[in-house]
Amino acid sequence: MSTIDAFEEAGFEAIDALDGEQALQRLEERPDIRAIFTDVNMPGRYDGVELAHIAHRLCPQMVVVVTSGKMIVSRDSLPEGGHFLAKPYRSSQVTGLFAHLLN
Template structure:
């Protein structure tokens, strides 16, 4: 098996609710992704700077701090236009016009395996 065949795709998960974060991380890891987690937008940007291998962002929209998930997605898209963007929320619904590039919205509650499949499909 080649080195490339054994590399796992890395997903950055941003969620301020610890239980929801743990569930999302577990579902994506079970689907074969490497997962980096962050508890808010600022922390996510630090992780993004530390990890150039991150290929996808899965973020909650409603978070504490100066960046909500939409603002975070816009900043991530500016820095890394190649990244896959998936946003989620229980409080609101977003349309494609609200999310940069070809980002997607998944309403809460979501099925972690469906999110993993969506990310995999978006990565090609």
């Protein structure tokens, strides 16, 4: 099951983006977006940590979760309130984390 499918099955509306630039475009188009989930390694101009910081600057109350299977991201590397979830993870872990953080 893809992460998008897991989010939707858990009752969230999930919007995907191919890279950081497209994610920022989505945030601009949809000011109702309350959370992002991004991998550290992604194509394009921004990595997931950079995207997390930009999203936080645009919307400080945005829930930001970064994941990676290749590295551990320290809390100091993330924006205030940012979270790291190491791969591999179960779908229930990620959807449960977001349910907790968005309440």
